[in-house]
Amino acid sequence: MDDFNAPEQPSIRHRIQSAYLHELKAEGRPPVSLFKFCQILGISERDFFSEYSSLEAVEIHWWRHMMDGLIQSVESGAEWPSFSARHRMLAFLFAFTTAALDHRSLLLLRMGHANPLTAVPEWSGLEDRFEAFAKSVLMLGRQQGEIASRGPVTAVYPKAMKLLLRSVVAYNLKDESPKFERTDAFIEKSVAVFFDVMGRQVLDSGFDLLRFLLPGMNKCA
Amino acid sequence: MATEHLTQDSIRSTPLSRMAELAGTGAKVGLNYLKYYGQRAVSPESASKALRDDLDDVNARTVYESFSKLKGGPLKLAQMLSIDENLLPPAYAAQFAQAQYSAPPLSWPLVRRTLEREFNQPVESLYDRFTPEAAHGASIGQVHVAYRDGQKLAVKVQYPGVAESMRSDLRVVKPIALQMLGLREVDIAHYFTEVETRLLEETNYVRELQQSREIASACSKLPNLRFPNFYPDRCSNRVLTMDWIDGLTLDRYAASDALQSERNRIGQILWDFYMHQIHGLKRFHADPHPGNFLVNADGQLCVLDFGCTRSITPEFYALQFAFLNPALLDSADELEAALRAMDVILPTDGPAQRQKVTHLARESIELLTRPFRAGRFDFTDPSFLRTMYEMGETNRQDRELLSLRGARGRAESVYINRAFFGLFSLLHRLRAEVETCGELSMQRHSSNQGPAQSFLKKGLG
Numbered sequence: 052m053d054d055f056n057a058p059e060q061p062s063i064r065h066r067i068q069s070a071y072l073h074e075l076k077a078e079g080r081p082p083v084s085l086f087k088f089c090q091i092l093g094i095s096e097r098d099f100f101s102e103y104s105s106l107e108a109v110e111i112h113w114w115r116h117m118m119d120g121l122i123q124s125v126e127s128g129a130e131w132p133s134f135s136a137r138h139r140m141l142a143f144l145f146a147f148t149t150a151a152l153d154h155r156s157l158l159l160l161r162m163g164h165a166n167p168l169t170a171v172p173e174w175s176g177l178e179d180r181f182e183a184f185a186k187s188v189l190m191l192g193r194q195q196g197e198i199a200s201r202g203p204v205t206a207v208y209p210k211a212m213k214l215l216l217r218s219v220v221a222y223n224l225k226d227e228s229p230k231f232e233r234t235d236a237f238i239e240k241s242v243a244v245f246f247d248v249m250g251r252q253v254l255d256s257g258f259d260l261l262r263f264l265l266p267g268m269n270k271c272a
Numbered sequence: 273m274a275t276e277h278l279t280q281d282s283i284r285s286t287p288l289s290r291m292a293e294l295a296g297t298g299a300k301v302g303l304n305y306l307k308y309y310g311q312r313a314v315s316p317e318s319a320s321k322a323l324r325d326d327l328d329d330v331n332a333r334t335v336y337e338s339f340s341k342l343k344g345g346p347l348k349l350a351q352m353l354s355i356d357e358n359l360l361p362p363a364y365a366a367q368f369a370q371a372q373y374s375a376p377p378l379s380w381p382l383v384r385r386t387l388e389r390e391f392n393q394p395v396e397s398l399y400d401r402f403t404p405e406a407a408h409g410a411s412i413g414q415v416h417v418a419y420r421d422g423q424k425l426a427v428k429v430q431y432p433g434v435a436e437s438m439r440s441d442l443r444v445v446k447p448i449a450l451q452m453l454g455l456r457e458v459d460i461a462h463y464f465t466e467v468e469t470r471l472l473e474e475t476n477y478v479r480e481l482q483q484s485r486e487i488a489s490a491c492s493k494l495p496n497l498r499f500p501n502f503y504p505d506r507c508s509n510r511v512l513t514m515d516w517i518d519g520l521t522l523d524r525y526a527a528s529d530a531l532q533s534e535r536n537r538i539g540q541i542l543w544d545f546y547m548h549q550i551h552g553l554k555r556f557h558a559d560p561h562p563g564n565f566l567v568n569a570d571g572q573l574c575v576l577d578f579g580c581t582r583s584i585t586p587e588f589y590a591l592q593f594a595f596l597n598p599a600l601l602d603s604a605d606e607l608e609a610a611l612r613a614m615d616v617i618l619p620t621d622g623p624a625q626r627q628k629v630t631h632l633a634r635e636s637i638e639l640l641t642r643p644f645r646a647g648r649f650d651f652t653d654p655s656f657l658r659t660m661y662e663m664g665e666t667n668r669q670d671r672e673l674l675s676l677r678g679a680r681g682r683a684e685s686v687y688i689n690r691a692f693f694g695l696f697s698l699l700h701r702l703r704a705e706v707e708t709c710g711e712l713s714m715q716r717h718s719s720n721q722g723p724a725q726s727f728l729k730k731g732l733g
Contacts, residue, residue: 145385230389232389232433233436235385237433239432
């Protein structure tokens with residue numbers, strides 16, 4: 052996943068990225084001084100800023116790029132067009148945890164102590180990309196009747212998926228089962244819960260009944 | 273192989289929600305009991321039996337409904353209890369018996385993921401063709417049809433994480449089970465340890481592969497018995513690949529219009545298989561559920577699923593089967609000595625307790641050794657199994673018996689009882705008449721021990 056920039060002739064962008072990630076993994080913290088970072092790489096600050104607007108942006112872009120590549124790879128799978136929304140989300144999350152094995156040290160560094168409810172700044176780009184993906188999956192679910200339309204509540208679903216992704220990472224980082232098989236079970240079961248909740252069910256009929264009864268209650272009052 | 277309709281039920285997720293589910297069941301069962309006692313208080317004596325049956329029925333449904341939403345431990349436990357019908361009122365047994373066929377299936381992406389995780393290869397390179405929908409559920413996994421080199425295969429995929437869930441589920445189920453059966457934990461802790469050990473063994477598919485190959489080769493001389501061929505290069509801790517065998521599961525075969533002579537023949541194969549394992553190998557298939565046996569088009573009996581096997585030591589074997597010696601019932605001293613040796617009578621028991629236990633043991637032995645003493649036994653007669661259930665039920669409600677303290681009996685007895693009781697139930701379903709002495713007389717030659725088997729703990733429930 053690291054070599055999405057042409058590997059034969061490392062561009063400045065690619066060199067910046069490799070050096071940044073190397074320092075982050077090796078030192079457990081991102082480069083502190085931009086000046087020193089550029090000096091070691093043998094590039095000018097102008098070179099740096101023509102690629103990235105800040106040191107933090109290097110990492111944000113990197114995570115986003117990883118997500119981008121992953122989404123493209125699952126979407127090009129042979130079975131993808133035949134998958135329901137639920138299966139697409141499952142397939143994506145399984146692919147994500149597989150890809151995450153290559154970056155476990157980075158994930159531990161960034162997400163190891165994070166609470167799934169709070170955003171990690173370095174993940175902002177990745178999460179934006181994921182949210183767009185989740186929206187497209189949810190849209191398919193609505194079209195195919197897998198997911199109930201609930202007006203304004205529906206807008207919350209992509210955010211809920213984002214929380215799901217963070218929970219999967221949090222679970223995975225704490226998972227000590229062989230080959231992280233419990234993470235797989237966690238994904239299967241939590242996706243089932245999300246899709247069951249988003250599907251048309253007792254909540255909708257209950258709400259319908261309530262709406263039907265409420266005007267009457269007002270009259271009685 | 274049963275191709276039962278699989279429903280996409282909601283899958284309970286975290287240990288916490290599983291706990292909540294089971295705790296809810298406990299509460300509901302409790303409420304049902306309250307209702308029962310309330311109704312009984314205001315009902316005439318004559319109606320109380322019907323009420324009790326109603327209660328058992330309602331409780332069984334409640335418990336089963338919650339168990340069916342859970343995978344792994346509770347489902348397995350439900351199945352185990354259902355085979356050991358004597359441990360449960362018949363109403364529970366009927367509901368639990370459904371557990372075998374109604375686990376919610378794993379999604380295809382998860383099945384693919386599991387296979388690829390286990391073998392580090394895409395499914396497409398593992399098999400020529402793989403059916404995404406499960407053909408049927410197994411207790412802790414599901415079975416898919418696949419093809420390789422023109423051979424139709426059955427691929428059993430284990431629910432991921434089930435081994436870990438099993439432990440926590442058992443911990444949750446235990447107090448509820450104890451409550452339901454009116455037992456004290458200290459008295460049957462050794463049985464729970466035994467059950468837990470076996471259940472955890474069942475999650476190890478590599479062990480199952482090895483067991484099934486060993487037992488299959490040790491039974492290769494028995495005629496008309498078939499075992500599926502396994503493919504070790506497609507087997508792992510979580511996945512088993514074997515030949516797909518077409519045939520009728522034993523319960524379906526039993527319900528078919530098979531001729532009486534064929535029923536007897538299949539029953540005899542089954543009987544000989546178990547006697548050979550227990551007396552000869554001293555290791556046996558301890559999951560005699562009808563779903564684990566198929567009758568194929570050639571009239572062979574095919575044995576599936578070696579997840580649960582139990583070995584017995586020669587020492588335990590001698591003690592256990594001493595109870596089959598008819599002379600034992602004639603001598604009170606010998607009977608008591610045998611019961612002491614099996615820890616059924618404890619050194620701390622007073623004369624009244626000894627008498628109670630001995631009386632019960634005599635009754636159980638007389639009943640449960642009936643097939644062996646007969647030489648040829650017709651399992652069609654429902655009175656044999658019914659008497660057994662009734663004895664269990666009476667004992668369960670016997671206050672004097674319930675007040676007997678102490679951990680009685682041997683842990684090894686759990687699965688040997690389960691095997692025999694399962695065998696008797698299967699033969700009854702088959703409506704088969706079998707020769708019960710062939711193997712036993714052979715055994716008399718090989719050891720001087722009068723072979724017998726005890727169902728004492730059955731009686732003690």
